[in-house]
Amino acid sequence: MEYWHFSETAYPYLPDPESYDSIRVTLPNGVIDPERAAGLWDRYIREWQVADECGLNVMVNEHHSTATCMNSAAPVVAGVLARVTTRARILILGNPVANRVDPVRIAEEMALVDLLSHGRLDVGFVRGVQYEVAATNSRPVRMTERMWEAIELITRAWSTHDGPFNWEGEFFHHRQVNIWPRPYQQPSPPVWISAVNPGSVTRIADHDYRVATFLAGFEGTRALFQGYRDRCAETGKRPPGDEKFGYAALVYAGKTDEEGFEGARKLLWYLHTNKVAKQFAYPPGYMPYFVRAAGLRGQRSSAPGAPASSPIPDLTSMSLDELIARGIVFAGSAKTVAGQIERFYNHVGGFGNLLIMGQAGHMGHDETVRGIRRFAEDVAPALDRVTDRVTA
Amino acid sequence: MQTLDLVDAHSGVEFGNGVHLEARFDGTHSRVALVLPGAERARENTAFVEALAKEFSVVTPTHPGFGRSPRPDWCTSVDDLAYIYLDWLDRSGLTDVTLVGLQFGGWVAMEMAVRSCARISRLVLVDTLGVKLGGPLDREVVDVFATPHAELDRRLYADASLGMGDLASARVEDVLEMARNEEALAMYGWEPYMHNPRLIHWMWRIAVPTLVIWGGRDGIVTPEYGRGLARRIPGARFEQIDQAGHRAQVECPEEVAKLICDLAL
Incomplete structure (x- = not known):
């Protein structure tokens, strides 16, 4: 198993939630104290360095117009990590390709980070959560098609080395695609794609890409991974290795169970602060109109909203015990967490990749570092004895 | 999960290039009006269409992607809609058609008129959008995709009680139709937002008597925008209905129909 430390790099110093409609899209950035934000970035980067020093990998993501995540340009932060870490693989999960206007630029950014890190980059692609369409002015209709066209263009840009090729697709146009530099890893960095529904893994499996899922719990994750395995069997491929599968959970290991639970309660900030106005949670076209209609008619208020990346709608009302029982949170002593x-x-x-949401909200630097170290020193070795240590 | 029962090649009416649409036909008169709706539910236009049908044969299609009309994959722009209806006009052989565009439908009507007025004798635009008159910082059309539904009700109608109200207690079919209409609106009008940047430069091509009708209490696109739009169309006349909101034909069906009938005389 490979382990990836991850933080959404929140700006947690917010006014009373009653005073704003939505933490995403409309919360004015005047809320930010630039000095405090810079300090937060110092410590978040340092925490990734600690993970690297402990033998864990690192993961970054990207969101826009939201206090829940100050990383609005994942390639920039990945470029920093390429130079301040030494051994860790660096996963971007992911590039929101359906919301980016120029896939060739993404291909260039990834190739550059891959070089800067001497081939330590893993490249994830995501469609982007629904709140991002307003924040990026991205048309919510036909986003999946747009994502796949972008991925095809990007991977072709990485793997074409004999001069320019032409691309005039439905969504993207670029007549002289010939990126300089090209990636360090050949033929390309590993590609990951995030998925929520088993229906969307077919295409991921057909490309032999890695699939990752967020907070899907025991059943959702099993169904998704099984969909991938079934597709491989259907198409006559060898059974996929564990390295093809990633799962993201909230994880905190303490000295005792109680210390682990205490840390995990702080991670729940991620679930409990996601207050999103309904017009941004249900953009037309992002989901089938009848699903959207049901959502709009539903009594579920938008505050706080469940993370859009999880298929489980009522995460926000669950107790820590229930979240642990569902496999959304792994917390307790090292032994408990490993179990x-x-x-x-x-x-x-x-599955071969555990994506560890190991910091959120108001969890301070020291507590975050203790959690990272305990996981690396006590949880990972215990798990390595029962799962195959795979090479990413 | 409940869905809408879309029309197909048997139950729909062919308008152009094999596109079959939900459509209603009202009235039997020699004068023909082609009414292009906006994003309101089809039923909301009943009173207006019936009032117009006292003097016109009225044809009211539902655009591809809206209501119960399927949308072919290739049909993704307002240009596509304009060519579908121009094709229908050509095949109808009619030469004296009054083209009525309601809100979003007014954008489609203008795209048709700048291409060809050969079969159009009058153009009527009701609380229309589709052209950019101001600068980058001017949001001339309210961002309906970033506006809560309760506020949309107040902006769409002078009398907000005509709106959908609490969606949890609205008719399921109505919410489905609204959701489908909003998805189509996002397809055709997300970016550039609710306009074609080129259209303003083609307005001189509109060579038929044009009437621009506006709700005085339109909370989506202001009457000032409407006057600006009218000034761009050669010889166009502007009429304001003070007590109406954005969907003027829903709130004041008789008044809007009368202005159109008077224009056609």
Whole structure:
């Protein structure tokens, strides 16, 4: 199993939630104290360095117009990590390709970070959560088609080395595609794609890409990974190795169970602060109109909203015990956490990448670092004894 | 999960290039009006269409992607809609058609008129959008995709009680139709937002008597925008209905129909 430390790099010093409609899209950035934001970035970067020093990998993501995530340009932060870490692989999960106007630029950014890190980059692609369409002015209709056209263009740009090729697709146009520099890893960095529904893994499996899912719990994750395995079987491929599968959970290991639970409660900030106005949670075209209609008619208020990346709608009202029982949170002492992850591993048919949301909201630097170290020193070795240590 | 029952090649009416649409036909008169709706539910236009049908044969299609009309994959722009209806006009052989565009439908009507007025004798635009008159910082059309539904009700109608109200207690079919209409609106009008940057430069091509009708209490596109739009169309006349909101034909069907009938005389 490979482990990836991850933080959404929140700006948690916010006014009373009653005073704003939505933490995303409309909360004015005047709320930010630039000095405080810079200080937060110092410590978030340092925490990724600690993970690297402990033998863990690192992961970054990207969101826009939101206090929940100050990383509005994942390639920039990945470029920083390429130079301040030494051994860790660096996963961007992911590039919101359906919201970016120029896929060739993304291909260039990834190639550059891959060089800067001497081939330590893993490149994730995501369609982008629904709140991002307003923040990026991205048309919410036909986003999946746009994402796949972008991925095809980007991967072709990485792997074409004999001069320019022409691209005039439905969504993107570029007549002289010939990126300089090209990636360090050949033929290309590993590609990951995030998925929520088993229906969307077919195409991911057909390309042999890695699939990752966020907070999907025992059943959602098993169904998704099984969909990938079934597709491989259907198409006559060898059974996929664990390295093809990633799962993101909130994870905190303490000295005792209680210390681990205490840390995990702080991670729940991620679930509990996602207050999103309905017009941004249900943009037309992002989901089938009848699903959207049901959502608009639903009594579920938008505050606080469940993370859009999870298929489980009522995460925000669950207790820590219930979240642990569902496999959304792994928390407790190192032994307890290792046991929880082992159960999850067995239930979903194996997976080779645990994406660790190990910091959120008001969890301070020291507590975050303690969690990272304890995981690396006590949880990972225990898990390595029961799962195959795979090479990313 | 409940869905809308879309029309197909048997139950729909062919308008152009094999596109079959939901459509209603009202009245039997020699004068023909082609009414292009906006994003309101089809039923909301009943009183207006019936009033107009006292003097016109009225044809009211539902655009591809709206209501119960399917949208072919290739049909993604207002240009596509304009050519579908121009094709229908050509095949109808009619030469004296009054073209009525309601809100979003007014954009489609203008795209048709700048291409060809050969079969159009009168153009009527009701609380229309589709051209950019101001600068980059001017949001001339309210961002309906960033506006809560309760506020949209107040902006769309002078009498907000005509709106959908609490969607949890609205008719399921109405919410489905609204959701489908909004998705189509996002397809055709997301970016550039609710306008074609080229259209303003083609307005001189509109060579038929044009009437621009506006709700005085339009909370989506202001009457000032409407006057500006009218000034760009050669010889166009501007009429304001003070007590109407954005969907003027829904709130004041008789008044809007009368202005159109008077224009056609």
